[in-house]
Amino acid sequence: MHAVRPILPGREAVIAGFFGLGHGMAFSLVLADMHLSTAQLSSSSAGFNLGIEAMQLLLVLLCTAALSALWTGILHRRGRGVTWEGHEADPPRTPVLTPRGVNEASQRSG
Template structure:
């Protein structure tokens, strides 16, 4: 859970997934329960994706250098934010969440790989780490939903969706620049 709490990029991605489900034009239909299943589907797709690559990278079966993965993580945030503003994924949003999860999984693997555990010990650490990440994700989603739900009820949800997504997209593009050019512009 430590990584999800300090991994601002992963938190911002989760919030980008969440925003249209709480603040989007269809959010007023079906109430809380009507939004829960689509959200669960997206989070599950993301979780399955990152679990696959987290396992592969942690067990040293397959890996991608951080110099490639970190900019791609920023791109996933920017694309998700853009889709929130000008939807282009449609029903493929869960497929995109899975694919983006594959990318994020390599990012999650860094702290585990640094431990340099034997393969038998890595399996247990991988399970504990993955469970911690899932708990962290659930806490982020629950907290963000609780904060955004009253905004939705008061009106202007579309403006909040667009401005929140634009902010996330701008931050993601700054992170992309930081990661591509090895500079530090933001404190996160």
């Protein structure tokens, strides 16, 4: 929702900070209840943080690959005669396929 209409524009860092602070405090309370030694506490905290960072990196790589494949497919279809509504010479940044262009492309490929 925030991407469509910002609720608190310019305060994203503050919101992310409070969000992270709340989660960090909850995680620290769970670790404190486990009565771990200092070494165990350090390794548990480091392992958790490295796991979170690894998953974030994996998600970014997967999304980048998926969006790249999608965009490559759109450009490939354009080369097969798909028309861009109102912009045959210079396609817009966000492609809008017309029904006529889709039908022409499917007839040519089949």
